[in-house]
Structure formats: C-alpha cells, structure tokens
Amino acid sequence: MxxxxxxxxxxxxxxxxxxxxxxxxxxxxxxxxxxxxxxxxxxxxxxxxxxxxxxxxxxxxxxxxxxxxxxxxxxxxxxxxxxxxxxxxxxxxxxxxxxxxxxxxxxxxxxxxxxxxxxxxxxxxxxxxxxxxxxxxxxxxxxxxxxxxxxxxxxTLSTDPTDREIVPMWAARPPRERSTGRNETNDVSSELLRAARGLATDAAGMPGALVRTLTRGVRDETSAVSMHAPKTIFNTTITGSRRFAAQSWPLARLVAISKASGTTVNDVVLAMCGGAVRGYLEDLGELPDASLVAMVPIGLNAKDSQSASSEGGNAVGTVMARLATDVADPAERLARIHAGMQDGKRALSEMTPNQIVAMSAVGMTPAMLLPLLGLQGVVRPPFNLIISNVPGARETHYLGGAKLVGTYPLSVPMQGMALNITCASYAGSMEFGLTGCRRSVPHLQWLLRHLDDELGNLERVAGVA
Structure with a gap:
C-alpha cells in the first residue's frame, strides 16, 4: 500500500x-x-x-x-x-x-x-x-x-448460529472476482471524466446552494446551518473524561408510533430525545425558553451501498433539527419535528452530495471556531447536541456461534457540545448509546429514564399504548 x-x-x-x-x-x-x-x-x-x-x-x-x-x-x-x-x-x-x-x-x-x-x-x-x-x-x-x-x-458476523468461523473486521479478505468483459482502462477513464464533469457542475451550483442554506438558517428553518440555538449546560468547555450509558427498546414500539402519527421512525427517535432532554434539563432547573437544536449527521451513501468501503473515508452531511423542547405536549413536539425534518429533506434534495458536504461544513464551522477562540459557553452555540440514528442489521447475528444480544454506539462529544446521543437498530431493537463529558453532563443515566418516559408518552398520544 x-x-x-x-x-x-x-x-x-x-x-x-x-x-x-x-x-x-x-x-x-x-x-x-x-x-x-x-x-x-x-x-x-x-x-x-x-x-x-x-x-x-x-x-x-x-x-x-x-x-x-x-x-x-x-x-x-x-x-x-x-x-x-x-x-x-x-x-x-x-x-x-x-x-x-x-x-x-x-x-x-x-x-x-x-x-x-x-x-x-x-x-x-x-x-x-x-x-x-x-x-x-x-x-x-x-x-x-x-x-x-x-x-x-x-x-464480520454471521446470521448462521452454527457457523463457528471468526473473521474479525481487520482481517483481509480476497476481493470479489470481476468478469465484466469490458476494458478496465476505458472504465477508469470514463469514471474520471464523469467525476470531473460532476465536480464542475457542483462548483457552478455552490453559490446558489450557499445563499439558500444561509437564508434558511436566518429564517430559523431546518437546514445545514442554525442561528437560533439557545445556550445550555451542554454548551461549555469539556474534558477528556467520558461517561457512557446505554439501553434498548423494541423497535416495534417506535414503528407503531410512526405509523399512527404519519411520521418516520427517525422523527420518533428525535422526539424521544427532545422530550428526554427537556425532562432532564427541567430536573436540573436548566431548561431554556427556546427550543434546543440538534445536529443530525446524514450518511450520504446510506441508500447507495450496503457495504462499507475497504478504503475508509467519510461521506457525511448534516441537518440542524429543532427538538421542540419549548413545548410540553409530546404530540405537538413530534409534529413539529416531523415538519422540520420534511422541510430539511426537501432542501437537501435540491443539492448534490458534494454540495451537501460543503454546506454541512459551513454549518459546522462555528462549532470548530468557538473553542479555538475560547468562546464556548460565552456566545450562542450553533447547535446544542448531536443526535445520530445509524441503520443496522434486521437479523440476529453471531460471532463464532455466540449470539449478539446488543450493540451500542459510542460517539464524539465536541468542545461546546458535551452530549452525543447515537442509536442503532438491530434485530428488532433500537439501541441507544449516550456519550457525555463526565464533568459537564451530570447524572447522564437520568436521560435513560426520561427516554423511557417519553416513549410511553408518545405511545399514549399516538393511541398505541
């Protein structure tokens, strides 16, 4: 190599x-x-x-x-x-x-x-x-x-409980044989030409995409840029110490809510998190009047590929989602989140993947600059926390015959963003992993109780309890 x-x-x-x-x-x-x-x-x-x-x-x-x-x-x-x-x-x-x-x-x-x-x-x-x-x-x-x-x-896992082979993720595997009958050199040249044309088109559309993104941010609409997040206890200087909490809920419960309310499962996840964060901050006497804003990463290749690249890299965009923590009604919170995410998806649909990455970089720039300038916790943050929903396997998996009964993600709290909530679906469950700065996010495990309470509240208002 x-x-x-x-x-x-x-x-x-x-x-x-x-x-x-x-x-x-x-x-x-x-x-x-x-x-x-x-x-x-x-x-x-x-x-x-x-x-x-x-x-x-x-x-x-x-x-x-x-x-x-x-x-x-x-x-x-x-x-x-x-x-x-x-x-x-x-x-x-x-x-x-x-x-x-x-x-x-x-x-x-x-x-x-x-x-x-x-x-x-x-x-x-x-x-x-x-x-x-x-x-x-x-x-x-x-x-x-x-x-x-x-x-x-x-x-690296198998869906066969009798399979005793153990092949870890760092093991090299032989590449799949290709027999296309085509000239590989011509294929590469054509691919490079298509890529060059695509980059030229993306570059020409960047100014318009930037104007639209900034306009949506000023109007407080869902986009890659946020300008209306309130200051919270999460938006402060963090240390390197971490606290991790995890719990699973049946995916069927979230699906039932989404079907009854005409929303998506991801909307339900965001509503659970919004209600849980609201309850947690109320317990601490730290709930702001304005709604918290979450940065939500979006994998740009999620729909195009079912396997990870062997060369690694990152292909991620972001949207800034308002969590409606300023309302007490779970039904209204879910409706607002759904409307905002639909609006954000329409905005993303107008851009190419490269433009989405570029606009997401614009939205992330304040989060990178504030710590460098020592201003986290002093001025308004661009967003308050990070929430990710990673699609996972639907079938039960095994490692050399050992049954995988839970898989919980741990992610990256940032300077000025002390809490990260990441969840992954697996074999009929939604698995939540909460990663926080040990000093900046007190009693992190309280959030698990609030997530459970909010799931019950959403079932009640959706009529599926």
Missing part, C-alpha cells in the same frame, strides 16, 4: 482532535456464549482475533506528515504493525454487572488513539456475572464514518 492523501473531511477530524476531545467512534457489542461453550470462550475469541495474519489495508494505515510528504498529511502503512497492541483482553472487577462494563467503556472511550500506530483498538471483555462477554471496538473518525464503522462490524 503506497501513501495516500488524507481527504479534507477526515483531515478535519484529525486536526480538531485534542486530549479533551478525542475524535474516535466506537461500538460495544454484547454476546451470549454458544451452547456448551467452555468458561474460557472469551479467551478463545481473543486468540482468534490476534491470530489473523493478513490484515485489511484499512487497519494498517497511520497518519504521517514530514518532509517526505511535502508537509501534507498522508496515510501510510505501518511497517511495524503489532496486532497485540491493537487487540486486548480485559476482565471486569466483581460483581461483574453491566454497570462495571459501562464504566470500563467510559474509560476506554476517553483515551485518545496513538497516531504512531493505525488508529483503532479492539477489546475482548469478560467477567460479566451472567456469563456473557463483550467486544468494544473503537476507530478514529478520520478512518471511517459512523455508518461505515457499523457496517464493517456487522459484516
């Missing part, structure tokens, strides 16, 4: 990283051992993980910048790759509750990845008193976006 230039979006995640703001994403996967498995099954999984000889090139590359790269940040393969540095075996202290597991993940998630090595780690964790074991995997956001990371993880 030869050195390659780091794309601008990935480079932004590298450059914005600090000890107080590590920019990696992670997943906590919880497994039940196969029937008849020995007590050292987790150790066997670990040994299979480190026994991989051929490594996927994505998991060999590390960021470098020197005179050899003319001062440019590049990806280059790690010539001294050490699998045992990246894959580790841990055990929980007694009494081995889920609480101890989440505490361990909180500590692991607060530790930045070393740039001297490829930017990923995997931890096989045993010691849960109910016999289950866990796998915690973290990857730098410069390496892959959250949707790609989720797909990479799920692609």
């Amino acid at each position: 030869t050195p390659t230039l780091i794309d601008p979006t990935s480079l932004a995640f590298l450059m914005s990283e600090s000890r107080a703001m590590p920019t990696h994403v992670a997943s906590l996967q919880l497994f039940e051992k196969p029937p008849g498995a020995s007590r050292d099954y987790a150790r066997q999984v670990y040994e299979r993980f480190i026994g991989v000889e051929d490594i996927n090139p994505l998991f060999l590359k590390r960021p470098v910048r020197s005179w050899r790269t003319a001062g440019q940040w590049m990806w280059e393969p790690d010539a001294q790759f050490d699998i045992e540095h990246h894959v580790r075996h841990s055990a929980l202290p007694k009494p081995g509750r889920v609480r101890e597991l989440l505490e361990l993940c909180s500590r692991l998630h607060g530790t930045p990845l070393s740039r001297d090595r490829p930017l990923w780690e995997a931890h096989v964790i045993e010691g849960l008193r109910d016999g289950r074991f866990a796998v915690y995997v973290k990857l730098h956001h410069a390496l892959v976006d959250g949707i790609s990371a989720s797909r990479l993880l799920m692609n």
